[in-house]
Amino acid sequence: MVTRADVARRAGTSTAVVSYVVNDGPRPVAAETRQRVLDAIAELGYRPNRVAQALRGQRSRVLGLIVPDISNPFYAELARVIENSADLLGYTLVLGNSEQDAQRELRYVRTFLDRQVDGLFLISGSSSEELMTLSSEVAIPFVLLDRRINYAPNAYLIATDGVAGAKTATRHLLDLGHRRIAALCGPAKMPSERAKGYIEAMREAGLEPRLYHSADFDRASTYELAKVILGDEDRPTALFATFDLAGISVIRAATDCGMQIPRDMAVIGYDNIQEGLYSTPRLTTMSQPTEELGTLATRHLIGLVEGQITRTFGMRLLTPQLVIRESCGMKELGKRA
Amino acid sequence: MVTRADVARRAGTSTAVVSYVVNDGPRPVAAETRQRVLDAIAELGYRPNRVAQALRGQRSRVLGLIVPDISNPFYAELARVIENSADLLGYTLVLGNSEQDAQRELRYVRTFLDRQVDGLFLISGSSSEELMTLSSEVAIPFVLLDRRINYAPNAYLIATDGVAGAKTATRHLLDLGHRRIAALCGPAKMPSERAKGYIEAMREAGLEPRLYHSADFDRASTYELAKVILGDEDRPTALFATFDLAGISVIRAATDCGMQIPRDMAVIGYDNIQEGLYSTPRLTTMSQPTEELGTLATRHLIGLVEGQITRTFGMRLLTPQLVIRESCGMKELGKRA
DNA sequence: TTGAAAGCGTTACCAT
């Protein structure tokens, strides 16, 4: 391995000067010396050792990303955006899959801390209390993503406004003439802003909300639940799936039950994963601005890390957009019900 | 930050002894002393600094994973498996999206090297020559995944046998009675084992292969291409999509052209991404054993890193399994053509 | 069985 000492020797100077040249400071270097150093670096193919830099300084230029499951399309997409933005700003990403498990999540946080990451992106499955404890323990900046947690006043969150989005979705169903509208949510133990928005919209319309909870956020369990919902005598005429993956499962389950979306039931999703643009029927959904979410989060976190920003708490809520495709049908369908 | 010196002070011993206790060696420690150290560690909440360990020793316990695109479902799934296996063995994963770009790929390799990763997983878009150069430059172990490259005798590859898989897929179409069978491949500049297998199977059947190349591996470009294929007067009766994402695009495009899969065209994919189990129709495909691929790769790489294995070149080819679902239809459909 | 100290590659302060 080529070290700074090798460069210094070759350039006939000291390691300090090499450092000044490499880092363009903090001391000036004579033009001629600088050139000798530059030449030596090029000839030797010298590259600074990031580990040594991290140990010496306090900055590693590594950011941690903890997601529930990288194979979930929405998180994968978000991860892509974040990795990209981080890379652009000179940061490397370490990845952890928490599997919705607070224990695992905490373990990753500690592991990453041990590795001196400069900051943390957290798509957390933890409760507010756990998060509170966490944020008081963790000395580095972190930003919460996507999942809105009720009480974490000492954290910063970037997400779409789930309550507003769910209301828009529900109202779209209402506008289409539906009255018996149910919501397919994730596990009951995970508090959901989207369920809340749905309930509010229903109440405002004088309707009784009906909530279904899947065992998990994956395809298999939402598909199972969808079959149950579809098999119900008193089946709803419209369904708000609080995440697209569930919406896709419903479409598939409907076909398997000899029904058709939207003819037999209107379905609206949330997230706008790519898959929904290619499903049959195409999934109407509340679109999360993934690109924006990811870049904002990255910029905020790095801003915090580099001290250009000091706002470590609060929320940045983006408004999801209704994207009308094919899974909700026309007004007549709703009326008929 | 609590350091080893703090622990030593608290336990009334030296930093060396703390090290012996923490690492369970290389020297024995008196039971009583050990206990004092353990107590001090617990009281102080001391955790070893991984960065310092990495700098001192040569091991960082970090592995790099370079994928073309983490938002591609197949890679996301593979990444999940790899992260999981690596984590189980005490390794952390850093992630890079190469976007099929050899330049970017190389940049990530260097960045990760600067960060002293112990090993590299590479789903490479580079040519054999580039890879050869790379492997001679790179001093750490690495394993190639999924993409089989013709000439990289100094690398180790784990993948499914694309030639065999493609042949199986093509023969399945042949068995169904199809004769006009085309293949939808990725970009023409990316050499494809799967295309090769398809061509061989066609030739063996005395048939003329027909290849289509999409601009990219993503949904948008495969969808565009699918429309072209479907719009062709002389359209094939069956299509081998060399990756599931393309197969899904074809299904969607068919519907948009007023056709139906499998009635108007049989489609078989490759990969077995989850999405194919939920599409309408469900996608018949060549299943890659993602779990096995990922764990094998991780075990091999870590085995190499830890010196338990010395086999740094060769191939481990798994056989993909034909998974018959709904997108190819019955024998009659092929015959009719 | 334990302690002292060198050294991993960097940075930045104190000298010169």
Next chain:
DNA sequence: ATGGTAACGCTTTCAA
């Protein structure tokens, strides 16, 4: 403008 050197937290050899 530049060189010498201490320090970041850890591991391990050498001595005791």
